[in-house]
Amino acid sequence: MATAKKAKAKPASKRTTNKQEEFKVAGEEVLAKLKELLREGNARRILIKDESGKTILEIPVTIGVAGVLIAPVLAAVGGLAALLTHCTIVVIKK
Numbered sequence: 001m002a003t004a005k006k007a008k009a010k011p012a013s014k015r016t017t018n019k020q021e022e023f024k025v026a027g028e029e030v031l032a033k034l035k036e037l038l039r040e041g042n043a044r045r046i047l048i049k050d051e052s053g054k055t056i057l058e059i060p061v062t063i064g065v066a067g068v069l070i071a072p073v074l075a076a077v078g079g080l081a082a083l084l085t086h087c088t089i090v091v092i093k094k
Contacts, residue, residue: 047090
C-alpha cells in the first residue's frame with residue numbers, strides 16, 4: 001500500500017519595498033522642507049546629509065507623531081540649518 005505525501009504549502013512571502021526620494025536644499029530651506037514632509041505623513045525615516053554625503057541626522061518617523069514630540073527634532077534641525085550651506089534630505093517611504 002503506497003502512501004501519498006502531501007506537499008506542504010509555503011506561505012506567501014510578504015515583500016515590502018521602500019521608496020526613497022532625495023531633495024537637495026539650501027540651509028535655510030531645510031526646516032521648511034522637513035515640516036512639509038512630516039505633514040505629508042508617508043515617510044518612515046528622514047535622513048539629513050551634508051555635502052559630502054555623510055549622514056548628519058536620522059529621524060525615524062512613526063505614525064501619529066504628535067507635534068509636541070517632534071518639536072525638539074525641529075529645533076535641532078533649525079540649528080543644523082544654520083551650519084549647513086547645502087544638504088540633501090533623503091526620505092524613505094513605505
